[in-house]
Amino acid sequence: xxxxxxxxxxxxxxxxxxxxxxxxxxxxxxxxxxxxxxxxxxxxxxxxxxxxxxxxxxxxxxxxxxxxxxxxxxxxxxxx
Numbered sequence: 763x764x765x766x767x768x769x770x771x772x773x774x775x776x777x778x779x780x781x782x783x784x785x786x787x788x789x790x791x792x793x794x795x796x797x798x799x800x801x802x803x804x805x806x807x808x809x810x811x812x813x814x815x816x817x818x819x820x821x822x823x824x825x826x827x828x829x830x831x832x833x834x835x836x837x838x839x840x841x842x
Contacts, residue, residue, distance in 0.1 A: 776805075 764785075769777045778788070786807060788794055793808040822830070 766779065766782050768779075768782070771777065783789070787809075788807045792810070794805050795808050797804045797806075
């Protein structure tokens with residue numbers, strides 16, 4: 763475990779260093795979750811869908827895509 767001193771701005775913004783962001787995986791434009799646990803602030807990155815899925819690739823034919831689309835539309839009462 764490492765400790766870092768971070769600066770707090772006039773309006774309460776917490777400024778992190780590049781090293782801290784890289785170590786925990788916080789990316790520009792990303793989301794973080796802030797949790798208060800026993801009087802302590804815990805900030806952690808929220809993974810993107812792409813990060814959660816990794817290299818998952820699904821291949822289907824146009825016919826399969828059409829069949830699935832029709833199936834979903836039937837279930838929603840939009841088709842046939």
